[in-house]
Amino acid sequence: MTDILQQLPHRRLEAWKWTDVQRKVGEDTIGLSVVMMPKFTASDNVVVSEQDAHPSDHVMGQLAQRFSNKRWMVYLAAGQSGDVLIEDMQAGHGRIGFMIESGAELTITEYHKGRAGAFSNIELNIHMAEGAKLNRIIVQNDPDNHTRIATTRIAAEEGADIQQFTLSFGGALTRLETRLYGEGKDINALLNGAYLLADNRHADLTSHMQ
Helix, strand or coil, rough: CCHHHHCCCCCHHHHHCCCCHHCCCCCCCEEEEEEECEEECCCCCCCEEEEEECCCHHHHHHHHHHHEEEEEEEEEECCCEEEEEEEEEEEEEEEEEECCCCCCEEEEEECCCCCCCEEEEEEEEEEEECEEEEEEEECCCCCCCEEEEEEEEEEECCCEEEEEEEECCEEEEEEEEEEEEEECCCEEEEEEEECCCCCCCCCCCEECCC
């Protein structure tokens, strides 16, 4: 277990100086070495399946890989409009991929609500084909002794449109990270976020664009 703790990011890393995961998680933390089992509720034209996962280049994705080489895959065919609700991400490590084909529009609603005293680590990879549209709503409301890291990578091709809103109520330590990679011209992205914290709750909303 100690080697898992050593793999967790800490404040001595520049990108994690406001989110010292290593300090908040101990060997007895619930979920540190188990696989997350999220619940999906999707429209009829959205396909959800379990598939082999590609290697991750992110420190938290690499940690999730240690416990499963599988990921959940959400697929929407070209020109379709659909939606998916994801919840029960209560503890453990999870990986979810999304493929939104050309001209399709997918609405993703995520409810991040964990178990008391637990640890959650989830990596989401979203690929948007040419002219695809993504509406993403993230609501996070964990117990005040829960640690959550959610890392999202969005790869957007030409003409893609991203509308994202995040509402965070924090926890013992919370980091909701979005990494947007433009892979073409005329990409439109609006990433909005808000947090409402009480007492000693912590929230870190991090965005990278390139």
